[in-house]
């Protein structure tokens with residue numbers, strides 16, 4: 266068992282509730298209401314801004330050149346492809362920023378700010394790992410993709426060989442770093458992992474006004 270696998274197993278109830286969330290089911294069938302998707306994406310735009318800042322912190326603190334380059338390449342992708350989807354999706358749904366962060370979004374912003382300011386590569390990696398791995402998990406299904414680009418592209422951004430390789434790198438890096446730090450630092454990484462999984466579930470709930 267690896268560090269990441271242990272944490273994934275320890276959080277399986279909440280993890281599976283998130284990857285099997287009503288939002289995910291409705292996205293796959295293309296039946297998610299526009300109002301729900303609009304609320305979700307407006308919040309996710311706030312999330313993404315801080316996520317890019319956290320990627321920058323990981324670039325700055327990585328202790329391995331190949332990992333630093335891989336994270337930098339992903340930062341470039343998030344800042345281009347993903348931002349393009351947001352612009353088109355928010356325009357079509359008629360969402361006009363700025364929006365106020367709902368509690369789960371604020372929780373994520375705080376977690377990402379703390380991780381960034383900690384200057385600890387392992388802590389930054391752990392937040393990135395949960396956010397990316399949990400999304401790869403729900404977006405990787407044998408099901409037929411929904412016909413509307415609004416739904417299909419949000420799935421496609423989170424699956425495929427490139428995204429899978431990125432999550433593999435985050436897992437390998439998180440496991441490598443966790444093996445090299447002391448028990449206290451490892452426990453801190455575990456806390457951050459559990460908090461991030463809780464927030465992912467709450468984030469989906471909030472799209473339905475449940476938080």
Ligand SMILES: Cc1ncc(C[n+]2csc(CCO)c2C)c(N)n1
Nearest residue numbers: 309312316343347396397400423468
């Ligand atoms: C709440 C929330 N958690 C995770 C992600 C996933 N995510 C954020 S940035 C990124 C990179 C994609 O190229 C991915 C997968 C999200 N969007 N929203």
